[in-house]
Amino acid sequence: MNNNVSHEDEKIKFEDIIQTDVPLAQYTTMKIGGKAKYFCAPGRYEEFIVAINYAKENNLKINLLGLGSNLLISDKPIDGLTIRTSKLCRYSIRGNIFSCRAGMSLDRAINITQNDGMLGLEGLNGIPGSIGGAIYGNAGAYGYTISDRLLYVDYITFDGKSHRMDRNGEDFGYRDSPFKHMEKVMIFEAGFFLDKNKYSTFAKQVKDNNTKNRITKGLLTYPSAGSIFKNPKDEIAGKLIEACGLKNYSVGDAIICDTHANYIMNKNKATSDDVYKLSQICKEKVMQKFNIELEYEVQLLGDFS
Ligand SMILES: Cc1cc2nc3c(=O)[nH]c(=O)nc-3n(C[C@H](O)[C@H](O)[C@H](O)COP(=O)(O)OP(=O)(O)OC[C@H]3O[C@@H](n4cnc5c(N)ncnc54)[C@H](O)[C@@H]3O)c2cc1C
Numbered sequence: 001m002n003n004n005v006s007h008e009d010e011k012i013k014f015e016d017i018i019q020t021d022v023p024l025a026q027y028t029t030m031k032i033g034g035k036a037k038y039f040c041a042p043g044r045y046e047e048f049i050v051a052i053n054y055a056k057e058n059n060l061k062i063n064l065l066g067l068g069s070n071l072l073i074s075d076k077p078i079d080g081l082t083i084r085t086s087k088l089c090r091y092s093i094r095g096n097i098f099s100c101r102a103g104m105s106l107d108r109a110i111n112i113t114q115n116d117g118m119l120g121l122e123g124l125n126g127i128p129g130s131i132g133g134a135i136y137g138n139a140g141a142y143g144y145t146i147s148d149r150l151l152y153v154d155y156i157t158f159d160g161k162s163h164r165m166d167r168n169g170e171d172f173g174y175r176d177s178p179f180k181h182m183e184k185v186m187i188f189e190a191g192f193f194l195d196k197n198k199y200s201t202f203a204k205q206v207k208d209n210n211t212k213n214r215i216t217k218g219l220l221t222y223p224s225a226g227s228i229f230k231n232p233k234d235e236i237a238g239k240l241i242e243a244c245g246l247k248n249y250s251v252g253d254a255i256i257c258d259t260h261a262n263y264i265m266n267k268n269k270a271t272s273d274d275v276y277k278l279s280q281i282c283k284e285k286v287m288q289k290f291n292i293e294l295e296y297e298v299q300l301l302g303d304f305s
Contacts, residue, residue: 014054017047018081024073027065027084029128031223032272033073034302036063036082043087048186052158055081062158063301064186066133067105070225072279074302075272085132088188093118097151099191102132106139106146113194114204120149120194122204126214127226132187137297138177142213147172154189155179162188175230175297218257222265228279229262229294237286237294238262244285251278276304 022039025031038060042048055062061080065071084103091100091112098113098121106129110121123144127134134146135153150167157163163185165171171178179185214220229237241247241261248258250267252274257263264275283294 012047012050014050017042017051018054024078024082028068028071028073029223030072030225030266032266032270032275034075034077036078038081040081041084041087049160051081051083052160062184066103066130067128069128070133070137070298072225072272072275072298072300074304076303078302085130096193096196097191098194099189100131101189102130102187104131106131106134117197118194120192131190135187135190136177136179137175138172149192149194151191151193153187156186156188158184218259219263222267224263224265225298227262227297228264230297232292232294235292240286240290240292241282244289246282246285254278
């Protein structure tokens with residue numbers, strides 16, 4: 001008899017799913033970051049619950065990691081339990097509703113819905129994040145945001161309770177969602193209301209153009225975390241940084257992109273400290289020249305002191 005097959009109803013032991021001292025750089029698009037003291041990548045709900053119970057029992061704070069495309073993770077050890085969502089990818093399609101777990105990448109969600117003739121997510125093509133990370137930051141591009149077609153979000157509070165939030169337009173703003181204003185929660189699943197049988201040549205063009213634009217603008221030349229700062233009201237962060245003469249300016253191997261000054265890129269072996277220092281220089285110069293405070297769009301994880 002084969003003893004290595006695990007059954008859905010088998011008791012999950014935390015020692016089977018929780019690892020220690022796991023390097024996080026590999027899980028970020030910037031390829032930067034220290035080691036997580038405790039780490040887990042649950043593949044199903046039950047594993048996630050075991051992980052959060054472990055954190056509670058051991059008084060560990062929980063850090064959530066999607067696809068690491070909007071994160072600057074400190075070089076120092078990362079306290080607490082870091083939970084990576086990328087294995088939580090189940091989905092279903094019922095009528096016009098596409099539902100999926102938070103770890104699915106946006107590109108995969110777009111491909112699945114496109115193959116089913118559904119329209120509505122294609123504007124997000126090329127944003128290298130997960131559904132959960134995108135909802136958390138209300139990701140968007142070229143006039144589309146993830147909240148446009150959102151119907152509901154199921155989320156879990158760290159006492160293990162599940163909740164449903166029906167979409168309310170008012171709750172989402174520019175790179176802002178209700179989840180940013182809550183005590184930390186895990187976005188677990190989301191439902192989107194899409195147009196059925198509407199996928200068209202135009203939608204395909206929208207999708208392809210997004211990717212082409214990013215390549216032409218040189219945004220994929222080196223690893224990055226996308227835009228470092230939010231655009232201040234009526235301003236464009238990249239233009240302000242550029243006006244301070246900072247294009248191509250570098251600290252260590254972290255460099256300000258010469259085609260889009262709101263991107264800091266990792267030319268080779270940049271550290272998180274390099275990126276952070278460079279971002280602080282941008283903040284200071286823009287404040288001095290324009291009296292405008294730049295606000296981080298990337299989320300900082302860990303100790304930057
Ligand atoms: C080349 C490039 C281009 C980009 N272009 C764009 C763009 O055009 N528009 C745009 O908006 N963004 C862009 N981004 C930024 C990024 O891809 C998006 O913000 C993306 O939605 C982040 O998703 P993620 O899964 O990578 O999140 P992560 O970076 O892993 O996490 C970001 C934040 O979300 C939280 N989080 C992640 N998953 C969950 C969850 N399940 N529940 C609760 N909280 C969670 C994390 O704790 C963290 O605070 C770009 C990035 C790169 C590298």
